[in-house]
Amino acid sequence: MSVQKETQNPAFYMLMVVLVVMSLGPIVLMLATSFKTNVDVYDSTVSSFFFTPTLANYETVLCNVLWYEPTHVDYCDPTFGRSLGNSIFVALVSTVLTLFMGCMAAYALVRFRFMGRDTVSMTTLLMRMVPPAVLLVPVFGIWTFQYRLDGTFTGIILVYTAMNLPFVIWILQSFIVQVPIQLEEAARMDGANPIQIFLLVVLPIIKPGLAAAAIFTFRIAWNEFLLGNALLDRNTRTVPVTIVNSITEYDINWGVIMATGMLLAIPPIIFTFVASRQIITGMTAGAVKG
């Protein structure tokens, strides 16, 4: 069978161009606006995409982490710089923890038969659909009054890890099933114990799956607003919480807010371009294979 690309009707290329423009348009517009002064934003004679770009908005947002003092910033608001650091820390730690626990649990669910296996696997499946809004009330109550973890990184990392675990377990199961069992048996014959088999045989094979799971977990922890908003205080706030707090005011400085939004969007955009294959595999793994 020939895999060669055939020449297709130009109409299909037109359609693809339209689709690309439609899905990139809003993102490019946000990028463009983030380089625009607020005066230009409100001036209807200035085009949406062609104007004199400025880095001023980014300087305003990042003023306290820059190595120089931007001249146009009268008062440096440290909220954003701090929340950017918080976001990075929370997202990275919860991703590492989720992956670590998730791949061990997924391995046990796929390769061992033990009491309670079906219960665990059914529960994980059901937990996948719990929306953050449903967790809002109980998590707020428990974290504040029982665990005393409100306003701490430990508290928010605990919620994010728990929220992501079911999904990670589920997605990694579909990768672990594909690891040839003969490999594991051979390692066992050579005297490896289950932990060695897991670490040295299984993990290296499921690397693509781990990458996909890592991206999905990071994305949720990085983007989450609702629980962060309920649990975190002024010093521990993450970027999404900061953004929503700054747009409740009536007069919006669009340039600055778009620069903030762009900074929040950059890591997921980078992941998408670096690992789109893994993301697509992860996305289709569940639905297409069932």
Place this chain on the structure above:
Amino acid sequence: MSIAIRANRLTPYMFMAPAVLILVVALLYPIGYMVYASFLDWSPSQRIGEADFVGLRNYANLLTDEAFRESFWVTIKFASVVVTLEMIIGVGLALLLDRNIRGMSMLRTIFILPMMIAPIVVGLMWRYMYHPTVGIFNRTLKSLGFEEGIPWLSDSTWSFVAVVIADVWQWTPFIFILSLAAMQSLPRSALEAAEIDGATGWQKIWMIKLPLMMPVLIVTLLLRLIDAFKVLEVILVLTNGGPGLSTEIVALRIFRTAQEFQELGEAAAMSNSLLMLLMALTIGMFVFNKIQEGRAERMRLAANQEAH
């Protein structure tokens, strides 16, 4: 002899322990707590022990609460409209573009972007575009001679449309990517046989492609439906549920009941209702999957028997 039998009995528990511990402490316990809290009259300043037990009062309140009924209706309307639109556009595009076209993988990469970006940021982008004076839509309309523009976020009908458009923009690619993957894993032989029998393009789509893809399409639909009930941030940033209650979906209602009205018990009762709805959908998906697997198994057995 398989590993499963020979392994130390404790090994699986050791592998499971950390995940199970976290899930119990930070997911199962909170959900159980919420079910209990939904029977309490509870404000955020109280510990749960101090709250009064009020039985089913919160649920009874929900049934008579106009605002909640409205938001429930808005949620159903929102979910069914976006999922229908996304399925039609997504599957349609997949059918159109299921061919060897250069640049397909680039298109898929770009298509994932809207799903990866924070919902908060998606809300921001669209809020800017819908802005009555500086937004790109009204500016374009103005330059075309429509001085009035469209009251995107200040009119109750238009704001619903605006929220739907933003969601369709963000999530149609999901359906597109899944159905394209399903289409490309269809058995070539069936399509070739149809071609030999002289089937037209439409016949191939209606008689072969769509029926064969149906299992995947139904799972995709259910996944998307479950997610549509979870949407919150985009709407929060775009309209904050307004104007009036026209875009206030249940998730947003829960957020506001807890945050603004400080009625934790009532918010818990709402969460519980939403959770049960989602649970039903998830179990539906699970059962559907099991039935599909069973059918595939039987067909394989039948095929094997015929071969012998």
